[in-house]
Amino acid sequence: MKIRNPREFVRDIEGLPTLPNLYTRFRQKIYDPKSSANDIAEIISADQAIVSNILKIANSAFYGFSRRISSVTHAIVIIGFNGIHHIVLNTTVVKMFSGQTQGGFDLSRIWEHSLGTAAIAKYIAKKKEQKNFEEVFTAGLLHDIGKVIVFKYLPDEFRAVMERVREENIPIKEAEAREVGVDHTEIGKCLLEEWKFPESLVRAAAYHDNPVLAKEKKTEVSIVHLANVITRAFEIGSGGDDLISPCNEDAWNHLGFALEDLDDIAAHVDEALRECAVFKDLMG
Numbered sequence: 001m002k003i004r005n006p007r008e009f010v011r012d013i014e015g016l017p018t019l020p021n022l023y024t025r026f027r028q029k030i031y032d033p034k035s036s037a038n039d040i041a042e043i044i045s046a047d048q049a050i051v052s053n054i055l056k057i058a059n060s061a062f063y064g065f066s067r068r069i070s071s072v073t074h075a076i077v078i079i080g081f082n083g084i085h086h087i088v089l090n091t092t093v094v095k096m097f098s099g100q101t102q103g104g105f106d107l108s109r110i111w112e113h114s115l116g117t118a119a120i121a122k123y124i125a126k127k128k129e130q131k132n133f134e135e136v137f138t139a140g141l142l143h144d145i146g147k148v149i150v151f152k153y154l155p156d157e158f159r160a161v162m163e164r165v166r167e168e169n170i171p172i173k174e175a176e177a178r179e180v181g182v183d184h185t186e187i188g189k190c191l192l193e194e195w196k197f198p199e200s201l202v203r204a205a206a207y208h209d210n211p212v213l214a215k216e217k218k219t220e221v222s223i224v225h226l227a228n229v230i231t232r233a234f235e236i237g238s239g240g241d242d243l244i245s246p247c248n249e250d251a252w253n254h255l256g257f258a259l260e261d262l263d264d265i266a267a268h269v270d271e272a273l274r275e276c277a278v279f280k281d282l283m284g
């Protein structure tokens with residue numbers, strides 16, 4: 001099958017799970033300026049799995065708080081609405097697409113690459129003193145969601161893509177364009193737009209390979225771009241092919257980093273991964 005219109009494709013995917021009701025209700029409350037921490041805690045408390053995930057993450061090295069957070073309301077007050085939104089969002093999406101194998105390729109390797117990108121993106125965001133580091137983390141985690149979609153819902157095409165990558169040693173994006181008609185960045189962008197996810201997530205999925213095109217959310221997109229390159233260079237999981245493209249100059253300049261900053265990021269990769277290890281458990 002060749003996709004002509006990626007938006008129609010993501011609308012019509014057979015078997016694609018819809019966003020859980022609880023998440024959409026939660027999102028409405030988060031965006032309502034009249035909502036209190038208690039209103040939001042009440043919605044979340046209806047799902048014990050989400051409650052336990054939030055508490056696990058809030059008490060993990062991801063935040064590194066010294067005091068124990070024992071209730072959802074407490075977590076909301078300490079972490080804030082935006083941070084909690086991204087925890088609920090990313091744990092919900094990861095749960096929707098669990099691992100399996102296709103054409104000798106293990107989906108968990110794409111998730112491992114995505115988590116690596118997210119963890120390094122979080123480190124860079126904190127280094128840049130970005131307050132929305134949870135959002136940048138989520139943008140990293142979902143940047144390759146289009147690959148997950150092809151893997152799960154176009155298995156024959158996915159196998160053909162992987163074969164082409166192996167035989168011709170070309171970037172996965174190029175193989176996708178030939179076998180699927182569009183590549184994972186377009187599919188990811190359309191899916192996250194359909195789901196009405198925050199703009200930074202949509203743009204990171206769309207432009208992580210070509211950050212020059214991101215007119216808005218340029219900092220978030222540039223961070224995910226750089227984190228993606230570093231994750232590939234460190235061979236964390238698999239981006240589908242083994243090619244490492246250099247960091248885009250425009251993104252690098254936008255972040256205003258010097259070479260010693262790159263050394264610093266590289267020196268903290270292991271620590272960044274450890275800080276985000278709690279998500280590995282959640283991916284199961």
Ligand SMILES: [Fe+2]
Pocket residue numbers: 143144184208209
């Ligand atoms: Fe990608």
Ligand SMILES: [Fe+2]
Pocket residue numbers: 113117143144228239
């Ligand atoms: Fe990637």
